[in-house]
Amino acid sequence: MAAWPNPALPLLLVAALLTFEDWLTTPSCSGGPPAAHASGDLRAMMVADLMLLGSDASYADRFFRDHIMSKFFANSIQTLKPDMMVVLGDISAKGSMVMEHKWISVIEQFEGILGRYTSLPLHIALGDKDVGTCATLEGKFVHRRAKHLPGLDSSGCGAFEISNVTFVSLNAVALLCGNNALRFGVEKFMERENHHFQSERVNEAEYYPLGCEKRESFTDISWRQNSMKSGSGPVILLHFPLHKFDGEVTGVPTFSEAIVSDYSSLSSSSKQSGASGRSPYDRLHTLPANSTQYILQALKPRIIFNAHAGSFSDFVHADGTQEVTVPAMTWKTRGVPGFVIATFDAKGAVTLRCCYLAQEWHVIMGYLSFLCLTALAVRWSH
The missing domain is CATH 1.10.287 (Helix Hairpins)
Known part of the structure; x- marks a missing residue:
């Protein structure tokens, strides 16, 4: 040689x-260099739609995409110094179709990507790629997925507090599903959170419910007078966006440069299958109007974070509630991978930065x- x-x-x-x-x-972020981390502030790194394959990952995934993504996470965390990380669903590309040991391999793959930053406080919500669609959604299956994720109960919902900021994570997939028992469970969970915030109880045993009880129907939920002020409730974490009501005065939604073409004219007949990316039809999924109303009226969210759409948007509902859609953190949706840094200050304000x-x-x-x-x-x- x-x-x-x-x-x-x-x-x-x-x-x-x-x-x-x-x-x-190195991430390219809006708003210039990161502001100084003030005492009492909480900085959260919001990511979504990682679409990992675990033990089924290809050579390109293991030795190219994972390598680049690992360096991207490392540089992002070193640069922006988040206090915690939230994954807003679809950590897996096909978790709803694999055995439990392969689901665990997806989590291990993500831990490998995070490397030495696995000690960062982490919450992972469930998405439709993780637990399936309404046709196959089943309580025992969701429990087998949720038990491997921190902070989730058997129905896939949970609540936690860090640095005096309260987060409520909802199983948004179940809320899409008509008379599914899991949907009634999530609605009951929201009712308990509503009661918790109105009564200002801090008993930990009550605040971390072990399970969600079934209700007879959605109409059984008490739409009691809510004494909470708008925006005084928890930070809501979802996989699917909320319903947008006709005539809502919202201001102008903002979107990333990577936004895909408009799919509003597509019908359900255009739905395509496959784990390598979302079909145009899947991008139209939003929560039903009644679930949206209950989230907004019962929980009075401080702010809402969701995913599934693939690109960033910042939407303000008619009642003033801000809803942020986090871009997908994968190349498999054919967009630009990104995430959102949310800084919660002691006065209640939330500052957002979108990075790509x-x-x-x-x-x-x-x-x-x-x-x-x-x-x-x-x-x-x-």
């Missing part, structure tokens, strides 16, 4: 590759260009 004419050249090439990867995986990773074809072209330059450097050195 021929020796390198210049012994320093391999070191220079390695240094150049590391510099290139660092630049490539490069498009996959930019990454591939960057590596190919680097390989070409390396080949030319080697040739010239001889």
Whole structure:
């Protein structure tokens, strides 16, 4: 094997590759450099739709996408210094179709991507790719998924508090599903949270319910007078967006540059299957109007975070409730991977920053260009 004419050249090439990867995986965020982390503030990194495959991951996933994503998470956490991380559903690309041991392998894959940052407080909500659609949604199956995720009860909902900010995570998939028993359970969970906030109880045994009881029907939920002020409730975490009512005065929703084409004219006949990405029809899913009304009226959310749509948006409901859709953190939806940094200050204000990773074809072209330059450097050195 021929020796390198210049012994320093391999070191220079390695240094150049590391510099290139660092630049490539540094997040591009709105709002300029991150503000100083004030005492008492809580900074949360909101990600969604990771679409991991666990033990079924391909060679490209394991040795290319996971490698880049791991460096992206590391650079993002080092740069933005979040206090916690939230995954808003669909951590798996096909979790609803695999055995429990493969579901565990998805979680292990994510832990591998996070690397040394697995100690960061983490909450993972359930999405439709994790537990299935209404046709197959079943309580025991959801429990087998939820028991491996921190902070979720057997129905896939949960509540927790960190740095004096209260979060309520709802199984949004169940709320889509008519008379499904899980839906009644989630509605009962919301009723208990409504009672908790109105009574201002802090008993931990009551605040962390072990399960959700079945109700006879949605109409049985008491639409009692709510003494809570608008925006005084918890931060709501969902996978699906809320229903948008006709005539709502909302201001102008904002979207990322990576927004996909308008699917509003598509019908259910255009639905396509497959775990490699979402169909246009799937992007139209929103919670029913009655579930939306109860979330807004009973819980008086401080702010709502959801996913599923694939791109970022910031929407304000008629009652003033802000709803933020977090972009997908995957290239499999053919968009630009991204996340949202939400900073909650002691006065109740929430500041948002949306951050993006490069498009996959930019990454591939960057590596190919680097390989070409390396080949030319080697040739010239001889």
